[in-house]
């Protein structure tokens with residue numbers, strides 16, 4: 001039986017960002033993967049999504065210049081865009097596998113399953129390791145309704161050779177909102193069916209509502225307070241019926257009602273690893289109920305957002321901890337998050353809602369869209385909400401703008417490192433830029449009354 005120092009189950013961001021430094025530190029490392037090397041972000045998430053989103057952002061940015069000197073008509077050619085995306089994404093798993101092997105990491109293709117706490121079988125072949133890391137991620141949840149086999153997921157959407165005319169998205173979380181934004185900009189008829197009366201639960205509600213209104217004005221139909229009840233195959237079309245009895249004829253139904261942890265086929269009972277329906281239970285050292293078995297990434301039952309940067313942070317912590325370079329609990333910094341919708345919504349740190357509830361904070365809205373540079377781009381609806389703690393330090397921010405990614409990333413050091421406006425004065429940024437306005441914005445917001 002082959003034996004390793006560390007064996008990872010899964011090859012996503014939560015695994016390979018730990019495997020490489022461990023191998024560099026001289027440990028004998030293996031990664032087991034049952035599907036494509038590199039996991040969801042690279043193959044079915046962030047990376048293919050952001051390539052497909054590229055022209056969508058260009059189209060929206062151009063539209064903001066309508067009547068301001070730009071009058072271009074764009075047409076998004078889906079099959080050409082898909083071929084472009086595939087040419088970028090398809091080589092990535094092979095490239096990562098080569099990089100891993102070059103670094104001395106053994107890549108084992110096949111489904112991993114614990115036979116006992118120290119043995120993992122990969123397609124029936126036993127392997128043992130001193131330390132095992134479960135980094136098996138999540139997959140789309142599928143509601144148990146008649147016709148569920150007719151529904152597609154984000155995995156399918158991101159590889160569709162043709163984009164049909166009428167598309168229904170079930171759910172209004174990150175996945176639906178981002179893919180609906182792409183489909184809508186590509187000129188398709190989009191309907192979103194959502195249980196609650198709001199999109200993007202967890203984001204600043206006024207911005208989520210503003211986004212839904214904007215998407216409506218771009219032609220997206222929302223069916224709030226409703227759920228998918230069944231999908232039937234009609235003649236050349238699908239018929240989606242909702243619990244409220246609405247009948248929606250479409251060509252494609254994309255289910256995005258959340259994601260579930262890949263824990264069911266791991267043989268966790270044989271390993272004696274505690275888990276819940278939300279994922280693997282770990283302590284503050286990312287150790288499971290078995291001290292030699294660790295877990296990282298989306299598969300964790302955790303309160304932190306299940307995002308790539310979180311998975312990378314956990315992987316780097318594990319690598320440092322398993323080589324003995326650090327001997328302290330994991331300490332997460334504030335985690336920036338963004339929905340790549342049109343426009344984008346992003347946030348970090350204490351939310352305006354948490355601030356209002358807990359007290360001890362000042363919440364200051366900033367009409368970014370009135371600043372000359374945002375007016376110049378036509379991004380007049382851009383908005384920012386800043387949260388200050390009672391020592392006047394920035395504790396949180398929420399942004400609504402096509403530039404929300406840059407805005408939130410520019411504010412991240414101020415929140416994570418507790419920087420003050422005076423410290424921004426010590427930095428010389430390239431100009432004109434949002435960054436160069438930060439010191440002024442912080443002072444202005446703080447001086448502004450309640």
Ligand SMILES: Cc1cc2nc3c(=O)[nH]c(=O)nc-3n(C[C@H](O)[C@H](O)[C@H](O)COP(=O)(O)OP(=O)(O)OC[C@H]3O[C@@H](n4cnc5c(N)ncnc54)[C@H](O)[C@@H]3O)c2cc1C
Pocket residue numbers: 009010011012013014015032033034035036037038039040041042044045046047049110111112113135136137138154175262265266296297298299306307308309311
């Ligand atoms: C459509 C979409 C868009 C996204 N966009 C963003 C974004 O813009 N920004 C962002 O930060 N995050 C985004 N995410 C989230 C991001 O993809 C995840 O947080 C990230 O991939 C988590 O990495 P991971 O390594 O924990 O898990 P994964 O990437 O899911 O990797 C787990 C791997 O384990 C393998 N595996 C599972 N069980 C077994 C087994 N028994 N044996 C062997 N292998 C197994 C799986 O095949 C998979 O390859 C997006 C997600 C989706 C679905």
Ligand SMILES: NC(=O)c1ccc[n+]([C@@H]2O[C@H](COP(=O)([O-])OP(=O)(O)OC[C@H]3O[C@@H](n4cnc5c(N)ncnc54)[C@H](O)[C@@H]3O)[C@@H](O)[C@H]2O)c1
Pocket residue numbers: 143170171172173174175176178193194195196200201226227228256257258259305306307337338339340
């Ligand atoms: N930009 C990003 O960072 C990004 C992008 C995509 C995905 N992700 C990750 O993927 C995760 C999952 O995303 P998601 O959008 O699938 O899930 P989600 O949990 O964010 O949203 C699912 C939505 O579906 C609704 N819903 C549930 N059952 C329903 C039903 N039967 N009918 C109608 N609506 C229903 C829920 O109320 C919820 O609003 C995210 O939480 C995030 O971690 C991140």
